[in-house]
Amino acid sequence: NTPAKIRYNASTQSNLVKQNTQKNNLLTNNLDSQVLANLVAVLRTNFEEGLRPGKAIDRNRFVMYYADMFGQDPPVSGDDLIQVLLQIGTLRDERIFVKDDTNKTDLIDEIIGITMDTLDKGASCVCVDCLFARFSSSLASTLHVYNAEALEEVILKRSSGSLKKWFTYLQSGKKEPDPSGDVIEYMKTSHLPVSYAELQEHLWYIRFDKIKQILVATPSMVNVASEKYLYAPNLPVSELELQKISEMLYGALLQRGYISDTELIQMIEDKCPSVLMNTQEYPTWGLRNALAYLLRDRFSFRGAIISNIN
Numbered sequence: 001n002t003p004a005k006i007r008y009n010a011s012t013q014s015n016l017v018k019q020n021t022q023k024n025n026l027l028t029n030n031l032d033s034q035v036l037a038n039l040v041a042v043l044r045t046n047f048e049e050g051l052r053p054g055k056a057i058d059r060n061r062f063v064m065y066y067a068d069m070f071g072q073d074p075p076v077s078g079d080d081l082i083q084v085l086l087q088i089g090t091l092r093d094e095r096i097f098v099k100d101d102t103n104k105t106d107l108i109d110e111i112i113g114i115t116m117d118t119l120d121k122g123a124s125c126v127c128v129d130c131l132f133a134r135f136s137s138s139l140a141s142t143l144h145v146y147n148a149e150a151l152e153e154v155i156l157k158r159s160s161g162s163l164k165k166w167f168t169y170l171q172s173g174k175k176e177p178d179p180s181g182d183v184i185e186y187m188k189t190s191h192l193p194v195s196y197a198e199l200q201e202h203l204w205y206i207r208f209d210k211i212k213q214i215l216v217a218t219p220s221m222v223n224v225a226s227e228k229y230l231y232a233p234n235l236p237v238s239e240l241e242l243q244k245i246s247e248m249l250y251g252a253l254l255q256r257g258y259i260s261d262t263e264l265i266q267m268i269e270d271k272c273p274s275v276l277m278n279t280q281e282y283p284t285w286g287l288r289n290a291l292a293y294l295l296r297d298r299f300s301f302r303g304a305i306i307s308n309i310n
Helices: 010-023 033-046 056-070 078-088 104-120 128-143 148-158 179-188 196-202 208-217 239-255 261-271 273-277 284-294
Strands: 089-092 095-098 164-166 169-171 221-225 228-231 258-260 299-302 305-308
Touching: 033 056, 033 078, 033 095, 056 078, 078 089, 078 095, 104 128, 104 148, 128 148, 128 169, 148 164, 148 169, 179 196, 179 208, 179 228, 196 208, 208 221, 221 284, 239 258, 239 261, 239 273, 239 299, 239 305, 258 261, 261 273, 261 284, 261 305, 284 299
Parallel strands: none
Antiparallel strands: 089 095, 164 169, 221 228, 258 305, 299 305
């Protein structure tokens, strides 16, 4: 049986929008940004009175115009083409129009404002990829901006020199761009282990993979629990307690060549229990990692094995 023809009228508009949302990842998000820009250009140039999605003649005209303008057919056709056009355009009075761009200046000004505010509050730079991820939906619907490179171009032009490009970052010139320093300074402010989720929230302007890379590459940043890091000098252990732990280790290593981290924790529990009271949330390996950094000039920590420095 031939399926009933869809009537694109006001009563089906909400259903069309819903269909479009459901297919978004499979269609629009998988198309090259240049293709999306081309589709917008055809719609804007040749369909000032809108494209009728239910009319085969309008669909065929769209394909023809696209081929004339860009030398090849669009990579989507039929119902898939309509779904993409509904995403990049707007359905009004049973026709698809280019989306109203009247709010585009406000959106870019908002993005620039957030960027400048973030820099003024201490960040040395802001990653364009992070800005794009934060505003991707609004950028696509309002400005037809579908990648970070296009956003960067718009921001630099609009900011009139107040923002400058530094690799994949934006900076104002007030501070030397230093994402590693930004991560380290933030970690220094916390006397508790910081989770990945907290880092993503507070350092949203640095790519998360970059944050993790910085943590791993900085010796003073130690992994103390599952997906949690601590700036080791912030471990709640006093100099007196560290000295006592050192004396215990020296004594134990005089009798044998090495001890395990489990044995170390047992010694601390017996002779310096205040340390464990202040670090109850740390697993054995987490406390060991922090102590390994703090005592790095006195002892050798290799995994779970502790020995004298040779």
